[in-house]
Amino acid sequence: GAGVSQSPSNKVTEKGKDVELRCDPISGHTALYWYRQRLGQGLEFLIYFQGNSAPDKSGLPSDRFSAERTGESVSTLTIQRTQQEDSAVYLCASSQPSPRTDTQYFGPGTRLTVL
Amino acid sequence: AQSVAQPEDQVNVAEGNPLTVKCTYSVSGNPYLFWYVQYPNRGLQFLLKYITGDNLVKGSYGFEAEFNKSQTSFHLKKPSALVSDSALYFCAVRPPEGTGGFKTIFGAGTRLFVKA
Numbered sequence: 001g002a003g004v005s006q007s008p009s010n011k012v013t014e015k016g017k018d019v020e021l022r023c024d025p026i027s028g029h030t031a032l033y034w035y036r037q038r039l040g041q042g043l044e045f046l047i048y049f050q051g052n053s054a055p056d057k058s059g060l061p062s063d064r065f066s067a068e069r070t071g072e073s074v075s076t077l078t079i080q081r082t083q084q085e086d087s088a089v090y091l092c093a094s095s096q097p098s099p100r101t102d103t104q105y106f107g108p109g110t111r112l113t114v115l
Numbered sequence: 116a117q118s119v120a121q122p123e124d125q126v127n128v129a130e131g132n133p134l135t136v137k138c139t140y141s142v143s144g145n146p147y148l149f150w151y152v153q154y155p156n157r158g159l160q161f162l163l164k165y166i167t168g169d170n171l172v173k174g175s176y177g178f179e180a181e182f183n184k185s186q187t188s189f190h191l192k193k194p195s196a197l198v199s200d201s202a203l204y205f206c207a208v209r210p211p212e213g214t215g216g217f218k219t220i221f222g223a224g225t226r227l228f229v230k231a
Contacts, residue, residue, distance in 0.1 A: 033219070035221075041223060042205060042221040043159075043207075043219075043221035044221075045218045045220070048218070058218060059218060091159065093159075103149075103164065104161065105161070106151075106158045106159040107158060108157070109158060
């Protein structure tokens with residue numbers, strides 16, 4: 001089937017505006033991850049969802065960041081009152097149960113630019 | 116604190132020569148280790164993983180990696196590099212069972228250039 005998809009592919013916004021990023025995981029994948037990749041840097045874990053369990057939000061950098069996921073479907077990452085340091089590529093990944101050992105499949109990412 | 120280090124920002128190798136991309140980690144217990152590759156204008160792709168068992172793991176595109184517990188390393192290797200291997204490589208570690216959380220820690224990445 002289709003891989004992980006993300007939208008939009010690119011987003012340019014003004015400082016202070018809110019943005020919403022979307023991730024469609026692979027069908028049947030119960031685990032979903034959000035990461036941030038700043039230019040020239042590695043991946044920074046943001047949040048993890050597994051089925052109906054409480055999400056692991058330990059990587060969210062501030063209370064301006066939040067994410068939701070309904071069941072095992074689409075997830076949205078919301079950044080409120082965007083700042084220039086939020087500019088990055090936001091990556092979503094999904095995996096099958098037993099996420100400790102299973103492979104993560106990544107989407108193409110959303111490139112966010114905050115002016 | 117758990118961490119992953121990729122000591123080389125960039126590795127240059129001639130096509131046909133063996134390549135090594137280094138990774139060391141700092142995690143208590145028995146970690147799960149991964150390598151991912153990011154080709155230009157494409158998303159991250161899984162290469163290989165070490166969970167348990169044989170220390171030498173074979174993965175996609177002819178790559179392999181060796182888990183060395185005493186040196187806390189998980190170096191990525193390929194016997195004969197191809198120009199098409201040029202990409203950004205990430206090492207990642209996931210906490211062992213029972214430690215709680217599913218936070219995967221990625222290294223900063225190593226850019227591999229293979230010259231024809």
